[in-house]
Amino acid sequence: MAADYELLCSMLSSLTLNERHPVPNMANAAALLWQELPDINWAGFYTMEDGYLLLGPFQGKPACIRIPLGKGVCGTAAEKNKTQLVKDVHQFKGHIACDSASNSEIVIPLHDKDKKVCAVLDIDSPLTGRFTDEDKAGLEKFAHILEKACM
Structure with a gap:
C-alpha cells in the first residue's frame, strides 16, 4: 500500500498553519507519519545541537x-546534507541499531532559514527495502513544508 503524500502534505500544512514553534510542529508531524505510513516502526526527529544530533x-x-555527525544513517544525512534511503540498514557501514527490529530507513535533512541543516526526519521500518524513490520524493516535500513553517 503506497502512501498518499499529497494528502500527508496537505494535512501537515493544515497542522502547521498558525504555529511557528518547531517542537509542536515536529511532534504533530511525527504523529501524522506514524498514523498514516504503513509498515514503519519509528518516525521522528533529531535536532542539531552543538555539533551533534539530539533526539526530538x-x-x-x-x-x-x-x-x-557522520555516524549512522542520521549522522550521515546531516553531515552530507543529503537524504539517505537505506534499503538494508545491516549493509550500511556504521549503522546505529536503536531498535533491532529496524531493517530499512530513510533520513531527510531539514534546513533553517540560512539553509544549514538544523534537524533530520528519521523513519524506520521492520521491512527490508520498505522505502522507495517515491517515498523519498514525498517525504522531502513533507520535510520542506515543515522547514517553511518553523525552521
Missing part, C-alpha cells in the same frame, strides 16, 4: 539520545 519528538520505541 518521535513516535515509536525509545531511541538513541545523541548521534555524532
Whole structure:
C-alpha cells in the first residue's frame, strides 16, 4: 500500500498553519507519519545541537539520545546534507541499531532559514527495502513544508 503524500502534505500544512514553534510542529508531524505510513516502526526527529544530533519528538520505541555527525544513517544525512534511503540498514557501514527490529530507513535533512541543516526526519521500518524513490520524493516535500513553517 503506497502512501498518499499529497494528502500527508496537505494535512501537515493544515497542522502547521498558525504555529511557528518547531517542537509542536515536529511532534504533530511525527504523529501524522506514524498514523498514516504503513509498515514503519519509528518516525521522528533529531535536532542539531552543538555539533551533534539530539533526539526530538518521535513516535515509536525509545531511541538513541545523541548521534555524532557522520555516524549512522542520521549522522550521515546531516553531515552530507543529503537524504539517505537505506534499503538494508545491516549493509550500511556504521549503522546505529536503536531498535533491532529496524531493517530499512530513510533520513531527510531539514534546513533553517540560512539553509544549514538544523534537524533530520528519521523513519524506520521492520521491512527490508520498505522505502522507495517515491517515498523519498514525498517525504522531502513533507520535510520542506515543515522547514517553511518553523525552521
